[in-house]
Structure formats: C-alpha cells, structure tokens
Amino acid sequence: MANVVWHKQLQILLDLTRDDLDHPELPDLWDTVYKTDRFYGRLGVPVSERDLQCGGVCRDMGVEAPMHLRMRGGRREAVHERREDEERHSVPMSDEHKAYQERILRAAHEGGFGGDSEVRTRIGRTWIQTDTLVEGADGRRIGWEVQLSTIDERGLRGVRTRAGKAAKNGITPAWHTDRAAYAQRNDTHWTRSDRLPAELIARNGDLRIVSGFRALDFWHCDTNAVYPCPHGIRRCGKAHATAKPRDVFFDDMVRQTAAGTIVPIQFRAGTTVHRYWVTNADRDRLEDLDSDDTRLPPEREITPATGASRNRPTCQPATAQSAEQDPPTLAAPLAARPLLTALPLQPAAPVAETVPPDLEQGETPILQATDTTTGLPTELIMLQQAADAAHQRLQQLDDHHERDLQRQAWRKAAEVVQAAVTRYARTKRLNRHEVETRLRQLVRHTAG
Numbered sequence: 001m002a003n004v005v006w007h008k009q010l011q012i013l014l015d016l017t018r019d020d021l022d023h024p025e026l027p028d029l030w031d032t033v034y035k036t037d038r039f040y041g042r043l044g045v046p047v048s049e050r051d052l053q054c055g056g057v058c059r060d061m062g063v064e065a066p067m068h069l070r071m072r073g074g075r076r077e078a079v080h081e082r083r084e085d086e087e088r089h090s091v092p093m094s095d096e097h098k099a100y101q102e103r104i105l106r107a108a109h110e111g112g113f114g115g116d117s118e119v120r121t122r123i124g125r126t127w128i129q130t131d132t133l134v135e136g137a138d139g140r141r142i143g144w145e146v147q148l149s150t151i152d153e154r155g156l157r158g159v160r161t162r163a164g165k166a167a168k169n170g171i172t173p174a175w176h177t178d179r180a181a182y183a184q185r186n187d188t189h190w191t192r193s194d195r196l197p198a199e200l201i202a203r204n205g206d207l208r209i210v211s212g213f214r215a216l217d218f219w220h221c222d223t224n225a226v227y228p229c230p231h232g233i234r235r236c237g238k239a240h241a242t243a244k245p246r247d248v249f250f251d252d253m254v255r256q257t258a259a260g261t262i263v264p265i266q267f268r269a270g271t272t273v274h275r276y277w278v279t280n281a282d283r284d285r286l287e288d289l290d291s292d293d294t295r296l297p298p299e300r301e302i303t304p305a306t307g308a309s310r311n312r313p314t315c316q317p318a319t320a321q322s323a324e325q326d327p328p329t330l331a332a333p334l335a336a337r338p339l340l341t342a343l344p345l346q347p348a349a350p351v352a353e354t355v356p357p358d359l360e361q362g363e364t365p366i367l368q369a370t371d372t373t374t375g376l377p378t379e380l381i382m383l384q385q386a387a388d389a390a391h392q393r394l395q396q397l398d399d400h401h402e403r404d405l406q407r408q409a410w411r412k413a414a415e416v417v418q419a420a421v422t423r424y425a426r427t428k429r430l431n432r433h434e435v436e437t438r439l440r441q442l443v444r445h446t447a448g
C-alpha cells in the first residue's frame with residue numbers, strides 16, 4: 001500500500017491521507033476516481049491498463065507501479081498490483097541513514113539554518129519528496145538525499161531525473177553516499193564518506209567527505225607551470241584551472257552549501273558531464289576565466305571574501321585550512337584531468353547587442369583611422385586591446401576584493417568594445433559577428 005497515487009490521465013498526485021486528496025480545486029475527486037477504478041475492475045480491465053500508479057517511492061525511483069483502489073474498514077487504500085513494487089516500500093530506513101538525517105539537521109541548526117526530514121514540496125499539481133531539506137540563506141534550499149551501501153542499486157533508479165526536477169524547482173540536490181561506485185557516477189553532484197556505523201555518524205566527531213569536493217588551482221601557462229597546457233604541448237600564456245580533490249568536513253559541507261559558500265559546478269569533458277562541489281570563490285573565478293567579452297560572467301554584488309557567512313563563524317570556507325596538505329589519496333578518476341575550458345555556464349550576454357545611449361545621441365564616432373591590412377578602425381583595435389588587457393589582469397589577481405574591482409573594469413571595457421563593434425558594423429552595413437571575429441583575431445594574434 002501507499003498513500004500517494006499518480007493519476008496518469010489527470011497527471012496529478014492523489015494524497016489518500018487527505019479528505020480532498022490534497023486537491024481542493026477538484027470536488028468529489030475521490031468518488032470519481034474510486035468509482036472509475038471499480039468500473040474498470042468489473043469490466044475486467046487489467047490494473048496495468050488503468051489510470052493509477054504508485055506515486056510514492058516507486059515513482060520517485062522512476063518505476064511505473066500499477067495500483068488499484070479499495071475501501072477497508074472505511075479507509076481508502078491503494079494497493080500495488082505487483083509484489084515487487086510493494087516490497088520497495090517495506091525496506092526499512094537503516095540506522096545509518098537515520099543517523100545521517102539527524103546529523104544534517106543538527107549541523108544545519110548549529111549554523112543557524114532550519115530544515116526537516118521527509119519533506120514534501122508542492123510543485124503545481126505534484127510534489128517533490130526530499131530526504132532531508134535544509135533551508136539556507138537567501139532562500140537557498142539544499143535537498144540532501146542519502147544513499148548508503150545498505151540499499152541495492154535499484155535505489156539509484158531515476159537519480160538524474162529526481163535531481164534535475166529538484167534543481168528545476170529551486171532545490172539544490174546534494175546526494176551523499178558511502179559507496180565508491182555511487183560516488184563515481186556523474187548523474188548528480190555526489191559526495192562520499194567512508195562507510196561508518198550509525199553510532200559514529202550520529203556522534204559529534206569528525207565526519208569527512210572524502211570525494212565530491214574539489215579545490216580549483218588557478219595557474220598561468222608559462223615555463224614555471226607544473227601542469228601541462230590543456231590546449232597543447234607549448235605554453236600558451238593564458239590562465240587555466242585544475243580541479244584537485246580535497247577533503248571537507250561533512251558538517252561544514254552542510255552549513256556552507258546552505259550559506260552558499262560551497263556550490264555545485266558541472267562541466268563537459270568529451271561526452272561526459274562532470275559534477276562536483278567547489279567554493280563559491282573558486283566558482284566565480286572559474287566563470288571569470290571562461291568568460292570573454294561576448295560572454296561576460298554574471299553580475300555580482302561586491303562582497304567581502306567570506307560572502308554569505310555574516311555572523312556565522314562556522315561558515316568559513318574550509319579550503320584554506322586543508323590547503324597545505326597533499327590531495328588525499330583516493331580513487332579520483334578526474335584528478336589528472338587538468339582542463340576546465342570554456343564552460344558554457346552562462347548564455348551569451350545580451351550586452352553584445354545593446355548600444356549605450358550616449359553613443360546613439362548623434363555623437364559622431366571617431367572611426368576614421370584604419371588598420372592598413374584589415375581595414376578595421378584603429379579605435380576598435382585599441383578598445384579590444386584594452387578589454388583583453390583588463391581580462392588578462394583579472395586572471396593575474398588572487399585577492400577577492402581586487403578581483404571584484406578588476407572584474408568591473410573589464411566588464412566596462414568589454415561593453416565599450418562590444419558597443420563600438422555594433423556601431424561600426426551598422427554604419428558600414430557589415431555582418432557584426434564577422435567584424436568581431438576579425439577584430440579579435442587581429443588583436444590576439446598580434447598580441448605577442
């Protein structure tokens with residue numbers, strides 16, 4: 001039996017524990033649904049061909065489990081047609097799993113965040129069920145799902161779908177496991193701890209996340225670099241990022257994800273999408289690195305380095321404390337993968353097509369001087385050089401505040417060159433994209 005039923009035709013979930021099935025907008029819903037089901041039954045329509053499926057764990061795992069309805073002692077009941085579906089509901093939650101739920105809530109609470117276990121979030125006419133939901137800062141919601149080695153692989157059905165659905169509805173999925181094979185899956189941002197008994201998980205002592213969190217190492221591709229250039233054999237002179245596995249305390253992970261100082265990132269390498277957690281500072285810096293003047297990084301408030309931590313001393317980024325030690329020796333198939341290039345984190349910024357109002361008010365642009373080989377105005381070339389220099393300068397800065405300021409400077413320079421390109425292409429009736437490509441080729445290939 002299950003309390004939640006999915007109606008295939010109506011595309012809604014029915015909560016049998018509530019009189020109105022949690023659909024006040026549909027009066028007499030139970031009578032209608034029940035009578036229809038009974039009617040099909042009398043006609044001999046197989047349960048699998050009727051309208052109802054399990055809307056509980058079966059649906060959560062992506063299993064279509066047919067159900068029929070009955071009344072028992074005045075109670076409404078939904079019954080699985082297949083025994084294997086019914087069994088899915090009777091797997092008791094392990095002590096370890098419960099210990100994790102409690103630990104997440106305790107850690108969150110100590111960081112000043114609320115939360116609850118087994119939370120059902122209403123999404124239009126359906127729900128999302130979350131193992132443990134932490135209510136973080138600025139409306140941030142972290143949906144913890146704990147999958148331990150005590151369950152079998154079937155528990156992993158539909159992970160990508162469930163995680164995707166949560167993310168789409170404002171819940172950052174955070175899946176945690178103690179099994180290495182799960183942690184290596186790329187279907188969501190998995191974190192892993194060592195396998196521990198419930199007493200240890202429940203206790204206040206150190207509980208470490210040993211995979212799933214990375215520190216990004218930003219470096220310059222010159223002769224001093226320790227990593228090979230991701231673009232080739234020679235040194236390209238640009239900045240690159242390398243992701244290194246790093247341990248983080250489980251409690252810190254709970255609090256910092258809630259505070260927004262640890263965030264999920266994903267990137268594509270070949271055909272695989274890799275997903276892991278990094279500090280927000282690393283994420284921002286990576287976005288700076290992968291942006292260019294046609295795809296600027298997202299606008300950010302200028303904030304102190306500790307960001308959302310405010311009065312929460314427990315929310316300091318943990319990377320500094322462990323920065324001295326070597327990367328932990330754990331199975332890390334990505335450890336040697338040095339490149340994080342051109343992540344399409346942001347869609348093309350609309351600034352490319354906007355012309356600042358001061359340029360449209362009849363001000364005559366000075367675009368007479370031209371480059372002799374390309375015919376491009378010298379002014380455009382200089383503006384592009386200025387924007388590129390500002391971007392390069394940004395890659396050389398480590399200080400958070402300096403980076404914020406330099407990011408603003410670069411953004412302004414980039415917007416100016418974009419506007420100038422638009423204006424030039426318009427007056428000369430040229431293809432804007434071609435002008436831009438030619439300009440960047442010229443500037444970057446003669447930059448030395």
Ligand SMILES: [Zn+2]
Nearest residue numbers: 002054058065
């Ligand atoms: Zn079920």
Ligand SMILES: [Zn+2]
Nearest residue numbers: 221229230236
């Ligand atoms: Zn390089």
